[in-house]
Amino acid sequence: MDFSQSQQQKRCNTVLLSPAQTPRSSVRRSLRYSLSMDLWSSNIKPDRGVNVEVILRCRPLNDDEKQLKLPVVISCNEGKGEVSVVQNTAYKQIDKTFSFDKVFGPTSRQKELFDEAISPIVNEVLEGYNCTIFAYGQTGTGKTYTMEGGRVGEVESGEFPSDVGIIPRAVQQILDVLEARNEEYSMKVTFLELYNEDIMDLLAPDESLNGRMTSPESQ
Numbered sequence: 145m146d147f148s149q150s151q152q153q154k155r156c157n158t159v160l161l162s163p164a165q166t167p168r169s170s171v172r173r174s175l176r177y178s179l180s181m182d183l184w185s186s187n188i189k190p191d192r193g194v195n196v197e198v199i200l201r202c203r204p205l206n207d208d209e210k211q212l213k214l215p216v217v218i219s220c221n222e223g224k225g226e227v228s229v230v231q232n233t234a235y236k237q238i239d240k241t242f243s244f245d246k247v248f249g250p251t252s253r254q255k256e257l258f259d260e261a262i263s264p265i266v267n268e269v270l271e272g273y274n275c276t277i278f279a280y281g282q283t284g285t286g287k288t289y290t291m292e293g294g295r296v297g298e299v300e301s302g303e304f305p306s307d308v309g310i311i312p313r314a315v316q317q318i319l320d321v322l323e324a325r326n327e328e329y330s331m332k333v334t335f336l337e338l339y340n341e342d343i344m345d346l347l348a349p350d351e352s353l354n355g356r357m358t359s360p361e362s363q
């Protein structure tokens with residue numbers, strides 16, 4: 145999203161990681177979702193110690209995984225921002241603990257994640273900082289669910305359905321704040337998909353407008 149406003153360029157970035165809770169034979173990593181919000185600019189926000197935060201979210205086991213009685217190999221300590229992974233080798237069990245800026249466990253709700261981790265970043269965009277939030281993780285770990293949302297349930301009196309994810313919530317917050325300011329504003333939105341070196345403009349009215357990207361090696 146681009147807004148035009150004469151401010152210095154500033155940046156903040158958040159990476160949402162989705163680990164697999166159950167062991168998988170092949171690990172296929174995919175980087176799918178990125179939400180970039182710009183207000184011009186390029187310096188680091190002066191009062192931030194770091195300009196990249198890494199947040200980890202674990203999804204619950206799905207019905208198939210429960211039916212197959214697959215073991216849960218990750219435990220989340222949200223208070224400490226830690227995740228422990230249990231690995232059973234032929235000879236012994238190895239536990240490893242990893243620390244993140246924030247951890248959201250399998251029972252975390254969409255609103256909770258948005259309010260605690262994303263809403264402050266959206267406010268920074270509205271203050272003039274460039275921010276990117278992207279989700280990274282192997283297939284089936286919850287990137288789409290976190291960024292876009294799950295099945296849409298009942299809409300309750302102006303509130304989002306509980307399954308709605310980060311992108312619609314961020315857009316709503318931006319529009320609410322801009323409307324409350326009662327000033328004239330313009331907003332530009334782009335929605336691109338990059339898959340196997342094909343770039344798709346998901347908002348293009350005509351498919352022929354989609355371009356194909358080529359890497360330097362393939363030229």
Ligand SMILES: Nc1ncnc2c1ncn2[C@@H]1O[C@H](COP(=O)(O)OP(=O)(O)OP(=O)(O)O)[C@@H](O)[C@H]1O
Pocket residue numbers: 162174176202203204206250281282283284285286287288289290294
């Ligand atoms: N936090 C969650 N709570 C409940 N269900 C979830 C959660 N995260 C993911 N799911 C469910 O798990 C399934 C896989 O999630 P999702 O499609 O978001 O994965 P993905 O990382 O986007 O996968 P891919 O890279 O293959 O597109 C979906 O059915 C989704 O609804």
